[in-house]
Amino acid sequence: MLFAALLFLLCFFDLASGINAHNVSQDEILRDFYSKGNNPQGHTNNWAVLVCASRYWFNYRHMANALGMYRTVKRLGIPDSNIILMLADDAACNPRNKFAGCVYANKGRHLDLYGDNIEVDYRGNEVTVENFIRVLTGRVAPSMPRSKRLLTDANSNIFVYMTGHGGNEFLKFQDNEEISAFDIADAFEQMYQKKRYNEIFFMIDTCQANTMYSKFYSPNVLATGSSVLGENSYSHENDYDIGVAVIDRYTHYVLNFLEGVNKTSQTTMQDLFNSYDVDKIGSHPGVRSDLFKRRVDEALITDFFGGVAQVQLDATDDASRRAFVPADSSLSPSDERTAIKPDLPAAPYQLIETQQPESLLRRVQTWSALCIVGFLCMICLKS
Incomplete structure (x- = not known):
C-alpha cells in the first residue's frame, strides 16, 4: 500500500510538471505572436508629418497635395492622433474659392479633400521652419498641446511628406524663409540620437526635389523626390471654375498608385518606385536607399502609410x-x-x-x- 501511494504521488507531480510546461510553451507562443507577428522589423506605431509650405491662392495645388496624402494615410489606418498636418494657407476658406470650404484635386471635383473630418495641427503663420524642426526633434514648450507634438519613440516609423516651391537644396516656407537640406539632415540626426524613430520615409514634391535628401546621413532613412537637380516639377491639371492648378503631377500619380493599396496589402516600396513614369510625371523622380537597412522590395507600403496592429510586451x-x-x-x-x-x-x-x-x-x-x-x-x- 505504501508503494502504491508513493507511485500515485510520483505520477501526480509528473502530470503537474507537464501541465506547467505546456502553459509555459503557450505563453512563449503568445509572446512571440504579439511581439513579432508579421512585422519583422519590430515597429509598433506609425506617424505622418505632412507639410504644405506654400501660401497664397495660386499655390492651391500644394495644399491639395498635402490633403491628398492626409486622406490616404487616414484611409490606411493612421489615426489623427498620429498625424501632424501643417498647412501654410487655407485655400478652403479663401474668398476666391468658388466652392467654399472645399478643396479638390481633380477638375471633375469628385472628392472633397477638406470635408468636415480634418484636423489641421499647424495653420497659416504657425507653419515655419522653426516649428517644423521643433516638431521633428521634440524640442517644444511644455505648454504645447499633445495634438501638436510628434510623440514618437524608438519603435516608430515616420512618413514625412513636404510640398511647396523649392530649388537646389532648399524649400521655401511662407514665401519668406527657407529650409535647407542640411537643416532636415541635422534634424533627422537629432531624432536618431534621441531614439525618436525606427525608420523614416521622406517624400518631397518640389522643383529639384532630389537635392533635398542629398545631405542625409542618419541610418534607416528611405527618401524619394519628384525631380533631379536643374529640373522642375509640374502641375497636373487645371480646373477652370477654380481658376488654378489643383494638384502636382508627381503627387497625383503617387496617390493614384496608393488608391490600389489597402490595410492588408503586401505591396512594397519597390512597387511604388517602379510605378514612376517619367513621361507622365514630366520629371525624373529619384530614390535614395543607401541609408535604409532593409531591402526596399521587402518594405511594405503599410510599414509607413498604414496603421500598426502590433504591441510591445514587457x-x-x-x-x-x-x-x-x-x-x-x-x-x-x-x-x-x-x-x-x-x-x-x-x-x-x-x-x-x-x-x-x-x-x-x-x-x-x-x-x-x-x-x-x-x-x-x-x-x-x-x-
Missing part, C-alpha cells in the same frame, strides 16, 4: 509584477488609473513589488502532497 516575472506609483501619492490604485494628469514634469517614482495570486495548480500540488504525507504517516503509526 517581460514579467512569475513571482511578482512591477508597478510604478508616485512616491508621495495619496491616491488609491483605482484612483491612479482614472486620474487625469496634466503634462507636468514627472514626480519621483519608486518601484514596488506586488505579489501575484498563487496559482491554482500550485495550491492543488501543495494540498495533495500534504494529504498523501498525512495518510502515509497514519498508516505508519497504525502499523
Whole structure:
C-alpha cells in the first residue's frame, strides 16, 4: 500500500510538471505572436508629418497635395492622433474659392479633400521652419498641446511628406524663409540620437526635389523626390471654375498608385518606385536607399502609410509584477488609473513589488502532497 501511494504521488507531480510546461510553451507562443507577428522589423506605431509650405491662392495645388496624402494615410489606418498636418494657407476658406470650404484635386471635383473630418495641427503663420524642426526633434514648450507634438519613440516609423516651391537644396516656407537640406539632415540626426524613430520615409514634391535628401546621413532613412537637380516639377491639371492648378503631377500619380493599396496589402516600396513614369510625371523622380537597412522590395507600403496592429510586451516575472506609483501619492490604485494628469514634469517614482495570486495548480500540488504525507504517516503509526 505504501508503494502504491508513493507511485500515485510520483505520477501526480509528473502530470503537474507537464501541465506547467505546456502553459509555459503557450505563453512563449503568445509572446512571440504579439511581439513579432508579421512585422519583422519590430515597429509598433506609425506617424505622418505632412507639410504644405506654400501660401497664397495660386499655390492651391500644394495644399491639395498635402490633403491628398492626409486622406490616404487616414484611409490606411493612421489615426489623427498620429498625424501632424501643417498647412501654410487655407485655400478652403479663401474668398476666391468658388466652392467654399472645399478643396479638390481633380477638375471633375469628385472628392472633397477638406470635408468636415480634418484636423489641421499647424495653420497659416504657425507653419515655419522653426516649428517644423521643433516638431521633428521634440524640442517644444511644455505648454504645447499633445495634438501638436510628434510623440514618437524608438519603435516608430515616420512618413514625412513636404510640398511647396523649392530649388537646389532648399524649400521655401511662407514665401519668406527657407529650409535647407542640411537643416532636415541635422534634424533627422537629432531624432536618431534621441531614439525618436525606427525608420523614416521622406517624400518631397518640389522643383529639384532630389537635392533635398542629398545631405542625409542618419541610418534607416528611405527618401524619394519628384525631380533631379536643374529640373522642375509640374502641375497636373487645371480646373477652370477654380481658376488654378489643383494638384502636382508627381503627387497625383503617387496617390493614384496608393488608391490600389489597402490595410492588408503586401505591396512594397519597390512597387511604388517602379510605378514612376517619367513621361507622365514630366520629371525624373529619384530614390535614395543607401541609408535604409532593409531591402526596399521587402518594405511594405503599410510599414509607413498604414496603421500598426502590433504591441510591445514587457517581460514579467512569475513571482511578482512591477508597478510604478508616485512616491508621495495619496491616491488609491483605482484612483491612479482614472486620474487625469496634466503634462507636468514627472514626480519621483519608486518601484514596488506586488505579489501575484498563487496559482491554482500550485495550491492543488501543495494540498495533495500534504494529504498523501498525512495518510502515509497514519498508516505508519497504525502499523
